[in-house]
Amino acid sequence: MAAGWMDRSQRTDDLARMRVAYPAAALEEADLAGTWHEQLAGWLGDALAAGLPEPNAMVLATADAGGLPSSRTVLAKGLDPRGVVFYTNFTSAKMRDLDATAFAAATFPWIALHRQVHLRGPVGVITPEESATYWKTRPRGAQLGAWASAQSAVVPDRRALDVALEQATARFADVEQVPLPPHWGGVRISPVSVEFWQGRPNRMHDRLRYRLAEDGDWAVQRLAP
Numbered sequence: 008m009a010a011g012w013m014d015r016s017q018r019t020d021d022l023a024r025m026r027v028a029y030p031a032a033a034l035e036e037a038d039l040a041g042t043w044h045e046q047l048a049g050w051l052g053d054a055l056a057a058g059l060p061e062p063n064a065m066v067l068a069t070a071d072a073g074g075l076p077s078s079r080t081v082l083a084k085g086l087d088p089r090g091v092v093f094y095t096n097f098t099s100a101k102m103r104d105l106d107a108t109a110f111a112a113a114t115f116p117w118i119a120l121h122r123q124v125h126l127r128g129p130v131g132v133i134t135p136e137e138s139a140t141y142w143k144t145r146p147r148g149a150q151l152g153a154w155a156s157a158q159s160a161v162v163p164d165r166r167a168l169d170v171a172l173e174q175a176t177a178r179f180a181d182v183e184q185v186p187l188p189p190h191w192g193g194v195r196i197s198p199v200s201v202e203f204w205q206g207r208p209n210r211m212h213d214r215l216r217y218r219l220a221e222d223g224d225w226a227v228q229r230l231a232p
């Protein structure tokens with residue numbers, strides 16, 4: 008363990024006293040875009056304009072076959088009426104969960120804007136053609152890393168990862184375009200529920216949720232904070 012963790016941890020003694028009053032910004036039904044994806048695109052634009060670090064970062068929640076949940080951050084790289092797409096390694100722990108349940112939830116935590124968006128729904132792997140289009144935009148180093156890392160596997164030490172990257176680098180040294188690995192690609196969450204949360208004074212926050220009904224129509228509901 009690195010020294011100094013105790014000094015730093017003492018600062019968390021103040022957690023219970025941390026409290027932020029949210030400004031009067033409101034989210035009214037009349038403010039909402041006609042569809043969840045236009046509304047999400049608008050709020051992503053606000054997060055980008057506000058200069059938030061990695062505004063497309065979302066916390067992805069999955070559960071394993073026994074119901075044990077996990078969460079981790081991934082980057083949303085696609086948004087359209089079909090859903091939200093992130094890219095990952097198909098051998099990872101999250102993909103084992105998704106293979107078992109076929110459902111996921113994701114939250115964009117835009118704390119600095121007193122906002123969050125929470126969505127949930129079934130997931131599906133996008134086509135290799137779609138993944139390949141995005142793959143080509145990735146820097147070569149990130150492409151080699153995807154070949155080198157068996158994401159979520161236990162490794163003996165850091166050196167093993169460095170060696171794996173050296174091997175991937177050597178393997179594709181003479182190849183201009185590193186190919187899309189068969190174990191890597193995009194996953195789309197096709198939401199059935201997308202909630203937009205705006206912090207308000209006195210903890211009386213605005214929560215507006217687009218919900219997909221059985222008949223295939225979307226309805227907007229207001230939830231108590």
Ligand SMILES: Cc1cc2nc3c(=O)[nH]c(=O)nc-3n(C[C@H](O)[C@H](O)[C@H](O)COP(=O)(O)O)c2cc1C
Pocket residue numbers: 061064077078079080081082083093094095096099100101102158159
């Ligand atoms: C800001 C940020 C962005 C990340 N983006 C991704 C991503 O787009 N895809 C991904 O597979 N992992 C991403 N990660 C790493 C994941 O959080 C996680 O460590 C990894 O996917 C393994 O998760 P798993 O073992 O639960 O499958 C990101 C981490 C951070 C902090």
